[in-house]
Amino acid sequence: MGDRLKGRNAVVTGAGRGIGRAVAVALAEEGANVVVCDLGVAVDGSGTDQSPADQTATECKKFGVKAIAQFGNVSSFSDAEAAVKACVDNFGRIDILCNIAGIDKPKMIWNMSEQEWDQVAAVHLKGTFNFMRHAAPLMREQRYGRIVNCTSEAWLGGVTHLNYGAAKGGIVTLTWGAAQELGPSGITVNAICPRAKTRMTDDPKVREMVVKRVEKGLMDASVLKRMDREMVDPSAFAKVVAFLASDDAALINGQVFLTTALTVARYSKPEAVAQVENPSEGPWTLEAVKSAFSADRLLKGYVNPAPPKPEEKK
Ligand SMILES: NC(=O)c1ccc[n+]([C@@H]2O[C@H](COP(=O)([O-])OP(=O)(O)OC[C@H]3O[C@@H](n4cnc5c(N)ncnc54)[C@H](O)[C@@H]3O)[C@@H](O)[C@H]2O)c1
Structure with a gap:
């Protein structure tokens, strides 16, 4: 105390x-x-x-x-x-x-x-x-x-x-x-x-899934060890x-x-990672927007977190 x-x-x-x-x-x-x-x-x-x-x-x-x-x-x-x-x-x-x-x-x-x-x-x-x-x-x-x-x-x-x-x-x-x-x-x-580990997170299925992935070599055993020490x-x-x-x-x-x-x-606070200025003094034109969104400007280093997948057969 x-x-x-x-x-x-x-x-x-x-x-x-x-x-x-x-x-x-x-x-x-x-x-x-x-x-x-x-x-x-x-x-x-x-x-x-x-x-x-x-x-x-x-x-x-x-x-x-x-x-x-x-x-x-x-x-x-x-x-x-x-x-x-x-x-x-x-x-x-x-x-x-x-x-x-x-x-x-x-x-x-x-x-x-x-x-x-x-x-x-x-x-x-x-x-x-x-x-x-x-x-x-x-x-x-x-x-x-x-x-x-x-x-x-x-x-x-x-x-x-x-x-x-x-x-x-x-x-x-x-x-x-x-x-x-x-x-x-x-x-x-x-x-x-x-x-x-509380009743909100204590789901044995999550651990089972990690165990299976470790057994299949898809995940390092240290992940499971850490999980057990954290949960x-x-x-x-x-x-x-x-x-x-x-x-x-x-x-x-x-x-x-x-x-x-x-x-x-x-944690940090999010901040802008890329910036492009409007090349004209008026409103953004579609061409200027397209150019701003190019891979070497606003989208430099960008990776789509969830790209489309081929449709699954039903
Ligand atoms: N357990 C985790 O790993 C984890 C991870 C991230 C965030 N959280 C957050 O931590 C907090 C606590 O979660 P926990 O894991 O201890 O869950 P828990 O279910 O064990 O505890 C939640 C408690 O909140 C009470 N509660 C819920 N709604 C209420 C309401 N409307 N009015 C008064 N009391 C209410 C419940 O009766 C319960 O006692 C939650 O905000 C949860 O989102 C938990």
Whole structure:
């Protein structure tokens, strides 16, 4: 047990299970009081259960801190307000906010329903906004705050769950922008991009597929070894969040960190890699556009990530 966060008060969403739970416990272990927010839903967002939030709150209290379970839905603006208020009413103020709650409803884009899109965006992106919106005025007033959001490598555009990836991309943008808006008031806003074994990722089929590829010589055995060392309980890296929430991280702002049991990495912000100026003073002509898009100008070094394949026989 440490005391890096002694006297600090935190709200952690999605704290009933997985990464949120590990983060709540890591903050409590460093002396922070914690509001444990969790609706107790399944990975796809269905159902509700109060026991995960209760269990995490009990676990946090073992470190001698105060902890309360809060069963709101992060996608509800008023539930988020109630959770932030619970922190202020019970502990005096809110110093730390960790937005970790998440669900996944994977589908290819041509099969995704409007409801699947809306629900995932509402939990991840709107949920993160909701809590930041209610915490920010209080943090600005006290000129102190630590906000840690949760994105995913799906932010970079992986296939099969674009509702999830797009929402996670939105969280990165929210993090970058809020860091600029809130930084001058002594508030830091960063994001973690985790890799851990939780019920969301614990799919034996993925490991089986990697084993088969290694056996066939299509993949190096080190990939499997690394995967097994990385896909472990998120408590392995939860202290990264405790650090970002501490006074030691006062000047770390607007950053996205890959966090795994093996690695911490800092992402860059995308920047233009090729640039062509309009050769005329008027609007772009089609000829000028065509020339700009040539292989030695804008498209220098470009590779199509998914070129057309010959149509499969049905
Ligand atoms: N596990 C990974 O490797 C991984 C990788 C990248 C990103 N993430 C992100 O990490 C976060 C935590 O995921 P996890 O792997 O721990 O999953 P998890 O399913 O174990 O935990 C998610 C928690 O969020 C809660 N939750 C979901 N919707 C909620 C809502 N509307 N209101 C309140 N609580 C809600 C759930 O009840 C659950 O306790 C998510 O945002 C996820 O997208 C996880």
